[in-house]
Amino acid sequence: MLEPPNECPRLREVDPFLGTEQADLPKPIGIAATWWVPKPPVGNTHPGATLPFGMVSACAYSGAYVTGYGRYGLSLSGDAPPVAFKRHEALGISHFQQSGTGRIRSYYNYFLTTPLGEDGLEGRQDRQGLEDEKAWPGYYGGRFVERDVTFEVAADARGVRHRYGFSSGVRPSVAVDVSAGGLLIDEMSSYPQGAEFRLCDGGVEGFVVMEGIPIHFRCEADGASAYLWEDEGRIESEHYELTLDRQKQRPSFGFAFEGTDGVPTMELSFGFSLRDGDRASQAVAGGLDEVVSSAATQWESLLSSIEIEGGTPAQREVFATAMYHSCIKPADFTNENPFTREDGPFFLDLSTLWDLYKTQLPLMMSLWPQRGAAFVEFLCEVAEREGGFPVSYLMDNVPDRFTKQATGLCHAILEDARVRGIKADWDRVLSLLWKTSQSGKGRKGRFGEYARFGEVDPLSHTLDISYAHFCMARMARKVGHQLVFDRASALSQHWKNAFDAKTGLLREDSTYYEGENWNYSFRFVQDMASRIEIAGGDRGFVGLLDKFFGFAEAAHGERVFRFEGLNNEPDMEAPYAYLYAGRHDRTATVLRRVMQCEFTTGRGGLPGNDDSGGLSSWFVWSATGLFPVAGQPVMLIGSPLFDRATFHLPGGDFSIVADQQAAEHFHIKSAMLNGKPLNRAWLKMDEFLTGGELVLEMCPEPSGFGEKNRPPSFQS
Template sequence: MCKLQSLARELLFHAETLSRMIERPTEFPTHARVDPFLGTAASDLPKPVGIAATWWRPKPPVGNTHPGASLPFGMVSACAYSGAYVTGYGRYGLSLDGGPPPVEFAKHEALGIAHFQQSGTGRIRSYYNYFLTTPLGPGGLEERTVRRPLLDEQAWPGYYGGRFSETEIEFEVVARPRGVVHRYRFPEGTDAHVAVDASAGGLLIDGMESYPQGGELHLEPDGSVAGFVVMEGIPVHFRCSAGDAEAYLWEDDEPTEASDYELTLDKQKLRPTFGFGFRGKGRIIELYFGFSLREPEAARVAADLGESLESSASEAASAWEAQLAMIEVEGGDEASREVFTTALYHSLLKPADFRDENPFTRKSGPFFLDLSTLWDLYKTQLPLMMSLWPERGAAFVEFLCEVAEREGVFPVSYLMDNVPDRFTKQASGLCHAILEDARLRGVEADWDRALSLLWRTSQSGKGRKSRFGEYGRSGVVDPLSHTLDISYAHFCMARMARSVGHQVIHDRATELSAHWRNAFDEKTGLLREDSTYYEGENWNYSFRFMHDMRSRIDLAGGDRAFVGLLDKFFGFSEPSHGERIFRFEGLNNEPDMEAPYAYIYAGRPDRTAHVVRRVLDCQFTTGPGGLPGNDDSGGLSSWLVWSATGLFPVCGQPVMLIGSPWFGRARYRLPGGDFTVIAEQNGPERFQIQRAWLNGEEIQRSWLKIDEFLGGGELRLEMGEKASGFGSEIRPPSFAG
């Protein structure tokens, strides 16, 4: 009976907690289908069937997402912090191989709310989670280090809330354009106090902590706390206001009467903390944070009390609805629509737009951070951003060019730090493809300047001492996947040079673009085995899109031989006796994410349809375990957004491939006009295209010119169960240079 009474009390308390939290807005139908918890736990996917049962995973099967409050491409996020890998949310420890993620913490607990989370990444060196904010229970400041079970969590775009068990303190946080608003509700009889650890950062895993290199805290005359801390070489200015609550400082866990506190390098192990509270009155504390990487005044403006938490939540929901409504889908079932809309949501979290917040030049203008997985984003997420939001794309182009001018090289990742090794990681020359893709998608920019910077950082200036210089001298670099990167980068430069009329760069870049062949073994038709391959094997990198796919297929022995290799890769056929192969990673990782569409270049779009549908049906689902691997800042989710609507971009080429739509209708709201994909008689096993019409005229090709997509129109597909031969004759264009 006691257990039943206890359970009844807990359920009553649970209901009362939820009734006190603000309700999810009902006027935003698209936003209502987003589940921010999708991808936060180890994969729990449908049982793989057919070829999907043969795929392998090199990385842990977990999305590494978080449910915290963020805005579209937002500068700031806020989420419960446990110190777990990799976002600071959850229970997992460091994991790098394909086994289940190890459990670091026995219970789902948190220390408080932290800010600036990564989204869906793996091991990347710096993890943020700054300004840990902890509501204190009866034990006072010592409770800052006490982990509390998390209950009653709920989240929707821009909002996150829940309850800390034992202290029974309820919390809600809402993202704002340059800050966050917090609300804490304390139980009767408990003094209301909140502590903010200005030195917090990183994860609670060995080697992943982050400590401030300097900083200052000040009590302001208006009762707010302001200052800055230098984290990973970046100054983070802040201001925090709490209405009528009294503000105070602690130094190294001891209260101080001083109104200022300076943190220096010899004090970096100390934990400067400030707080707000009511003693004997008031049960609710609201905090208004503002942040800036440039100046105190910008943080002060961002922290202005202004809108209430309810108003801020409504504005956040409205902002998300406007962006999520840019792609509408109809058909399918409720689960597939939830998976799709959440994928679109995850696609719009990064890169984080820090416009006017450049900490290096202190100048106004475009500035982006959290490009921690640019090698994934450039294939799917950035083409989506460039297509739907060309103005943001123009800002991104300007940002990349500013980095190149300032540092003499284009980045392959860009984190919230000042460490220069962001330029020599997993891939090479990604910005060459990104910039050419932006140009093809109609983004407005100074392309003469962009081309000059691309060439200067590749085959002149610092480029001579880089992999680009080595490639220019020898025609090959190791790892061999970088040979493919750099070859493609020269193709992209050649195309851009042709568009702006720079003949010298065009001719030299065209010549250098042909060296991709040096990475392949003509006996096998695959990349050579005498190299190392990041998070995969030579098979996983062998089916990347090249600019000269006709020659690539011929190198493998022609269409039939190339399809034969793909069939072994995806599990349609078995290896020969003694043959060593590595299968498709099934979107657990992204080196081979475009490979399902490689069939189209060999006249087998029916195989593409088969693989794409098996990925959609077997590798994604609803719930916390709904992703097959790291979301990689939206690179994985963007693959689903494109593929579920029946399209796929070829970054750097004026081509959109046609796959197999998951939905009966999908509409892109593009600046040039709406583009709609209609899949008639579509169904779980009716995923093969029988016939196709573009703007009312029948077509026989399984690809579109990029202008046919960007200009708006209608692609109507008749679907069926069996392959029809559609798209087998007219191949996507191949570019020799």
């Protein structure tokens, strides 16, 4: 099998297996020992081959929860995940995987590709032990034990290349199950709504409809002959169609390739398209070595966008892997829109937009504004076509998207794109935001209820919609739309209705999804000064945060829900809330304990679902010493983990230097921005985007840094 290229040092630091198994973290110390674990302690990542924001991925498939890779069954609690399969095993290689999600609607894993043994198709469903795995960004390989077959897969822009090595004397043979999809546990499988394919010169081509989405494909195998099969039996026809009668019987079906005696390897290539067969044919991947090299070059370039100096080898590995996981989703399907069948930006796998909008999308918008501009255009296309902006968006044709977790997130995403300098027709963007919020689905849904009553349930959605109006008001002021500015500004004030002045927290008379009122009470709102006053001022607000994080004990009879330690992400920005009350020292302490106790190397290196990179991008930001406030022109200063971190931004390099930084030297004594003293724990967006150098002198004890000049609060 191949080795990672020596000329790609950052790629070699990445461990794609990190987060694939139950958390095996350092022993929590101090306040970290008091944090709450409400969800399965596993990252739910997979080591499969994919490109940056890649359309296609390929990975060994066992049918386990949630990516199709691994051994686990369905688990929704903080207990150890149930083991569905006794050993590490697989049926073959599947294509299109989620990344680090929890329970969602679609689980993909299409075109299951299985090397066959001497028993041919009859043994196609025999599970194989999985050993000798190796992976780096863009490449994944291993060995199926019982058949002693090695495999290697590499991802291309719209295709995948496979290579299989068979034992001496065995005629190479590989089967592709076109009917496969989803998981093999808890009724999470998928079955086609339609399919048609045929033998053709050099391979097989056709389409299959999964979850309402047509996936056109072409598959070729070098020097091999192809045939079609159904239910483990070869069929003589050169054409297969999933008729209505066949669909009622739900047979398995697909095609297979037979190689040449005496040639122990077989390489096959897929090309995919959601639009038509010609595009699928054009996307067929090239030779394995070529595809691996191209993928490595692309990943090395992307991983070099942030350079770090210092830190331990383990910390550097965790950072490189976090950067890798931050750049897998959303999947870029540009020119592959299956609904309009027209060219243009198109993205899928917005499975956890409620996490991505806080951390991962600001990272993408900052480092790669061209991709950010494409994402803005995609969101507008969806809004025009569907009459509303998405909260999640998967590879399916389901009109009612998941809305339990959040509401109006795209308002924050789009305003964040604007303040980060993304190029777009912002008058058009604002018109779509306002129209979809105040008419159609918006008027009939939570936006309309909010406008009528000043709040909605869950109360966390009240905060969402209030913030959405704040973002529209800011955008309206920029483009000069006075009517929208006046109306949105007025509606943005209702976030206060969600809080109980007696407790300083969100009211308890509500339902909260994946968390409790405490977990959502320290989210950033646009007017943090007023939020702090509701809690009784700085002292009261800090007192609540201290109980939440474990610095202080609850009063007798008081029910406190603790910080989730990034096992779940509703409260991922909460450590930075201290900055608005002038307590940078508390922020620094929490951040270092999170990075010390909740992230490590190895397969168990994540505290919970990576959530499509939302968790990993939290680490990327926090380890460099900065944190975004989505939708506001503000970057918060935390406690950098490395001696130096440099963002290679389009407007110029921005470096964060941490002098005297050490394991217990995580407080800031003083700061200098471009050679001048900085007496605040935050940056203006322009100070970040235009490049510069922030030098932080670190020390072991609190110094009062950031106490007086707080991050800004906004009315509108």
